[in-house]
Amino acid sequence: MALVGRKMEKLETVKAEIESTCSVKISLHSCDIREEDRVKETIADILVAHGKIDHLINNAGGQFPSPLNMISGKGFETVVRNNLTGGFLVAREVFNQHMMLQLGKKDMSITNIIADMWNGMPGMGHSGAARAGMLNFSETAANEWAPVRVNAVAPGFIASSGMDTYPEPMKQTIMQLDKTIPLQRLGLEAEVSGALVFLCSPAASFISGSCIRIDGAAPNARRIWPVGTGKANPAFNSFHLGGVPEVIQRRDAERASKKGN
Ligand SMILES: CCCCC/C=C/C(=O)SCCNC(=O)CCNC(=O)[C@H](O)C(C)(C)COP(=O)(O)OP(=O)(O)OC[C@H]1O[C@@H](n2cnc3c(N)ncnc32)[C@H](O)[C@@H]1OP(=O)(O)O
Numbered sequence: 001m002a003l004v005g006r007k008m009e010k011l012e013t014v015k016a017e018i019e020s021t022c023s024v025k026i027s028l029h030s031c032d033i034r035e036e037d038r039v040k041e042t043i044a045d046i047l048v049a050h051g052k053i054d055h056l057i058n059n060a061g062g063q064f065p066s067p068l069n070m071i072s073g074k075g076f077e078t079v080v081r082n083n084l085t086g087g088f089l090v091a092r093e094v095f096n097q098h099m100m101l102q103l104g105k106k107d108m109s110i111t112n113i114i115a116d117m118w119n120g121m122p123g124m125g126h127s128g129a130a131r132a133g134m135l136n137f138s139e140t141a142a143n144e145w146a147p148v149r150v151n152a153v154a155p156g157f158i159a160s161s162g163m164d165t166y167p168e169p170m171k172q173t174i175m176q177l178d179k180t181i182p183l184q185r186l187g188l189e190a191e192v193s194g195a196l197v198f199l200c201s202p203a204a205s206f207i208s209g210s211c212i213r214i215d216g217a218a219p220n221a222r223r224i225w226p227v228g229t230g231k232a233n234p235a236f237n238s239f240h241l242g243g244v245p246e247v248i249q250r251r252d253a254e255r256a257s258k259k260g261n
């Protein structure tokens with residue numbers, strides 16, 4: 001397993017967590033996926049360390065919240081590079097440096113993480129545009145690079161540590177998000193991972209060019225109908241080392257205190 005991100009400390013933490021659970025060879029690589037030369041070097045380093053890359057999860061990404069009319073050209077480009085160009089560069093290098101030389105010999109896959117950007121992504125329009133582009137890139141690559149399977153996974157609102165990176169106004173929105181989702185709760189990181197593990201497995205060997213939505217049916221909510229029944233289903237909480245983001249702990253504490261009053 002090769003873990004890639006910009007900050008080595010984060011990677012070390014994840015490595016220690018995985019090693020506390022199972023025995024697997026793990027290499028760590030500091031790389032900003034927006035830097036083309038660095039991406040080329042990183043994929044080459046991974047191939048030296050492991051000799052192969054059978055499955056790529058293109059998970060790196062993120063953005064800053066802003067209404068469209070306040071986004072500068074540089075800001076828009078920064079987010080597009082983070083959520084579209086960077087993922088393309090990584091996928092291209094993995095394909096060119098390894099997968100292209102192994103076609104038909106084994107099952108190989110690329111899964112691109114996008115987001116719930118259906119019908120637009122208000123407050124994060126730069127990211128919505130980039131994620132929509134990533135979906136279209138996945139669809140093209142599923143044809144050009146077959147038999148490598150290329151799919152997208154589109155998470156909706158997931159209670160991840162990423163949620164704690166947002167400024168206070170966005171945190172206020174995050175604390176109300178569960179009410180807008182038919183399943184009446186946020187998703188868990190393990191619920192995204194479940195789909196990723198499936199897509200990397202032989203059970204998904206005829207799935208390519210697809211997108212799996214993991215969003216509790218958020219895009220299916222409609223103004224003319226109540227949002228779900230008001231009840232949530234049980235979550236698949238298989239990450240025993242996972243934590244609850246601070247913003248969600250705060251939400252639950254505030255709700256408990258309101259109930260107590
Ligand atoms: C409602 C809930 C939403 C849930 C859906 C989505 C959830 C998630 O995605 S969870 C993951 C969340 N985590 C993140 O988003 C963190 C990752 N974000 C970042 O790392 C950064 O924001 C970045 C990668 C998008 C930009 O970082 P960096 O490369 O370090 O870029 P700079 O800081 O140098 O900025 C370059 C340029 O971009 C504009 N800009 C950056 N931040 C902001 C901001 N907060 N507000 C407005 N504009 C911003 C700006 O133009 C910067 O250039 P300068 O003006 O020269 O600084």
Ligand SMILES: NC(=O)C1=CN([C@@H]2O[C@H](COP(=O)(O)OP(=O)(O)OC[C@H]3O[C@@H](n4cnc5c(N)ncnc54)[C@H](OP(=O)(O)O)[C@@H]3O)[C@@H](O)[C@H]2O)C=CC1
Nearest residue numbers: 005006007032033059060061062115155156157158160162
């Ligand atoms: N949580 C949610 O509700 C949703 C999340 N997503 C997307 O799912 C993915 C995972 O998100 P989540 O775990 O929540 O967020 P986090 O912010 O916790 O994780 C994002 C990861 O991407 C890495 N990363 C970001 N930019 C770069 C870059 N330029 N080069 C290399 N690595 C980078 C970060 O590591 P480092 O900082 O060390 O570089 C970090 O490990 C992201 O693409 C996110 O946008 C999509 C929809 C909803």
